[in-house]
Amino acid sequence: MPELPDVEGFRRVLDSCVRGRSIERVEVADPGVLREVTPWRLERALVGRCFAEPRRHGKWLIAATDGPVVLLHFGMTGSLVCCSPADPLGRHDRVAFVAGERQLRYRDQRKLQGIRLVADQDGVRRALSELGPDALDVGPAEFDELIDGRRARIKAVLMDQSVLAGLGNLLADEILWRARVAPDRQAAGLAAEERRRIHRAMRRVLRDSVRVGHIPAGSTWLTGRRDSPDPACPRCGTRLRRGRITGRTTLWCPHCQGEGQALSGAAGVPAVEQDPSDDPGRE
DNA sequence: GAGGTTGTTTAGAA
DNA sequence: CTTCTAAACAACCT
Numbered sequence: 001m002p003e004l005p006d007v008e009g010f011r012r013v014l015d016s017c018v019r020g021r022s023i024e025r026v027e028v029a030d031p032g033v034l035r036e037v038t039p040w041r042l043e044r045a046l047v048g049r050c051f052a053e054p055r056r057h058g059k060w061l062i063a064a065t066d067g068p069v070v071l072l073h074f075g076m077t078g079s080l081v082c083c084s085p086a087d088p089l090g091r092h093d094r095v096a097f098v099a100g101e102r103q104l105r106y107r108d109q110r111k112l113q114g115i116r117l118v119a120d121q122d123g124v125r126r127a128l129s130e131l132g133p134d135a136l137d138v139g140p141a142e143f144d145e146l147i148d149g150r151r152a153r154i155k156a157v158l159m160d161q162s163v164l165a166g167l168g169n170l171l172a173d174e175i176l177w178r179a180r181v182a183p184d185r186q187a188a189g190l191a192a193e194e195r196r197r198i199h200r201a202m203r204r205v206l207r208d209s210v211r212v213g214h215i216p217a218g219s220t221w222l223t224g225r226r227d228s229p230d231p232a233c234p235r236c237g238t239r240l241r242r243g244r245i246t247g248r249t250t251l252w253c254p255h256c257q258g259e260g261q262a263l264s265g266a267a268g269v270p271a272v273e274q275d276p277s278d279d280p281g282r283e
Numbered sequence: 284g285a286g287g288t289t290g291t292t293t294a295g296a297a
Numbered sequence: 298c299t300t301c302t303a304a305a306c307a308a309c310c311t
Contacts, residue, residue, distance in 0.1 A: 006289085073290080073291085075289090077289080077290095077309085092308090108307095110308050110309070111306080111307055111308080112307070150299085152300055153300095171289090215289085246302085247301090286311090287311075288308105292304100294303090295303090295304105296301085296303105297299105297300085297301080
């Protein structure tokens with residue numbers, strides 16, 4: 001799940017669950033998710049501290065306290081849940097921050113990322129120094145500057161966290177589909193109009209998905225078609241193409257977005273254009 | 284067993 | 298320097 005909208009959802013979970021509450025205990029069920037900190041040091045640094053208002057940058061959740069700051073990344077399968085002490089520990093509950101009758105649990109099936117601890121805001125700045133601006137904070141002019149001169153394919157650029165922080169594989173596909181730009185187009189070769197469309201699609205996709213705290217899998221979203229064996233474009237019904245960009249499965253509509261040169265890893269279907277009444281409207 | 288998965292990092296190549 | 302690829306991490310799923 002975790003891309004920018006999901007992490008924003010986790011930020012709200014933390015906020016409503018434990019903000020302003022004092023941490024009594026930190027239970028580490030699996031030290032495998034702690035990065036550069038021992039269970040003992042994490043607990044000692046946090047006990048007696050109070051959670052402040054959490055922030056987010058890209059896919060990072062920044063959980064400040066009145067002492068040190070906890071940095072959480074959720075990899076592909078992580079989440080944050082608000083529990084009571086009575087809730088039995090799930091198999092993938094790795095760490096619990098216990099605050100009275102509430103406890104915040106870091107839950108993660110695979111353990112691709114994890115939890116870090118830094119002393120202060122300067123530590124946060126240092127830890128996240130490689131990240132570009134948060135995708136929600138980028139206006140059209142800055143977006144153009146970020147894209148400018150990049151010879152990589154546009155999807156690779158959108159997913160590059162050092163350029164723009166927060167977009168992952170699903171969002172990148174969704175945005176390019178809405179903007180009607182093929183994912184393998186070279187970023188530097190995009191017309192001003194196309195860059196503008198991508199930026200607007202990004203704003204819209206982020207706004208709509210942040211509101212619900214995850215990427216909706218509704219019928220008007222490309223993401224909803226991902227798992228079907230032979231997916232069709234939600235907009236025009238054309239059979240979608242499947243390829244691989246930066247090692248990630250990429251879905252696009254050859255009719256709406258253009259063929260694209262990349263046939264790498266494609267399903268090999270000649271893709272007869274059905275081309276029914278184009279455009280069942282925006283959204 | 285084979286191959287897939289929303290992420291990041293590293294090594295190596297072009 | 299930029300960009301791409303593959304592999305690794307770990308634990309599921311089909």
